[in-house]
Amino acid sequence: MSRPRILTVFGTRPEAIKLFPLVHALEADDRFESRVCVSAQHRDMLDQVLAIAAISLHHDLDLMTDRQTLDSLTARALMGIGAVLDEERPDWVVVQGDTTTVMAGALAAYYRKIPVCHVEAGLRSGDIHQPWPEEVNRRMVGTFARLHCAPTRAAAEALLRENTNPATVHVTGNTVIDALEWVTKRIEEHPSLAQGLAGLEARFAGKRIIGMTAHRRENFGEGMQNIANGVKRIASRDDVAVICPVHRNPNVRAVMSAELEGLENVALIEPLDYPHFARLLGLSHLMLSDSGGVQEEAPALGKPVLVLRETTERPEGVKAGTAKLVGTNADTIVRETFRLLDDEAAYAEMARAHNPFGDGKSAQRICDLLAESER
Incomplete structure (x- = not known):
């Protein structure tokens, strides 16, 4: 039996930070075949994270243009990611958060009836213009994602209030804490990484x-x-x-x-x-x-x-x-x-207040949820 192919799609520095722990976990897990696609809607700042985290790309759409507009970026991301999906035919598409790449990547997957795993699902400000356009991007993905990885109980409850199937909603913590622990350890081991x-x-x-x-x-x-x-x-x-x-x-x-x-x-x-x-x-x-x-x-x-x-x-x-x-x-x-x-x-x-966003083990929880969803 072939291993499920997981295509992780992202395009900005914040997405890369929050997804590289999951990419690492997927690549180390024999249960999956991991593939990575970046839109590069932010080029230089994305590349910094790819380098430090040693993420190898299978597809780089290199979409960033000077003074790009949301509509042109959305159109190019939707078409570009769609072509990658047609080539890769993944079993799952993983997206994180609320960027234009997230919205376009998830929508392209939905058009092909490929299940979407939404990392950092359920965040809501209650105002569609703050943050803009991210609030609507995130809400839209929440309407059709197959697996909702909520970072906190409050985020999970927001999804449930929107009548999301409870069986698809899971509290995983936020992978940003995994990333911060990883990079802090790297700096301790190699101080030159942050001597600038x-x-x-x-x-x-x-x-x-x-x-x-x-x-x-x-x-x-x-x-x-x-x-x-x-x-x-x-x-x-x-x-x-x-x-x-x-x-x-x-x-x-x-x-x-x-x-x-x-x-x-x-x-x-x-x-x-x-x-x-x-x-x-x-x-x-x-x-x-x-x-x-x-x-x-x-x-x-x-x-x-x-x-x-x-x-x-x-x-x-x-x-x-x-x-x-x-x-x-x-x-x-x-x-x-x-x-x-x-x-x-x-x-x-x-x-001294308690940090409510995670314990550094979120990526492994998401891997396990993807494996369980394939049974």
Whole structure:
């Protein structure tokens, strides 16, 4: 009897981070034949993760173009992934999260009646425009996936409220914790993997470092301007320094450069590879971010997260106390940051809160679920 062929499809850096532990597990499991397809809707940042995780590709669609639009990307991803499915004829397609690649890959599989395993299923913000377009991408895949791997009980309950078949919904934890544990161990074994921040560590010695990332589409324009203004005010303190890997999207880069370039206590740097980003998390006293992944990763290292969004599809972190929604109002960002800097009890309450997102064993649970589904 032939082994089931599993085609894992992804296209961005966050997807690659959360899926490489599963790809490793599938490749090491004699029960499966593992194949990998990337859309490369984000090229350079994706390649960084592929390199550090030593992921071999079977199909690279290389779809990224300058200033690509959602409709053109969706059309090219749907056609390109569809052609790969016709060639590979997999028994399962695995996708993760909520990107355009996820939506197009899952839809192409559905058109061919190939079952879809949705990793990180069930996250809901309750607002179809935040995060945009990710909220709708994720909901759409949730309507027809055959296997829903929910990272938390709350995510599983969201699926059940939508009348998803309970037999297809499983709480697996989030594979991002598997990835963070893996890369942290690699850095311990090979410190050179993350030595690129040594200069900034020396420059900001004696200061509390605040890590900051911002890239969400719904924050483009006024929201991004407000975030930059808030960071500028925070960085006026002598006891802090802000390290900001600047997303390559010009809607982000232009604003951050205009407001923060040249400030003594701010370092605007190029996007970090995964080991260096894990190192930044470790160095930081707290994180300011509109990223979904950071809401999961930072608490695993005991770092509070102030979420630069009005809503989150990861309410578990807010409920557990590891994250707090602060939106994009500059006054609120400054006030909440200063509170964590100046109130030791408030900081300790967030830093010591239980991380609800996983135990580092999620990839193996998903492998076992795929095997059981083939019986």
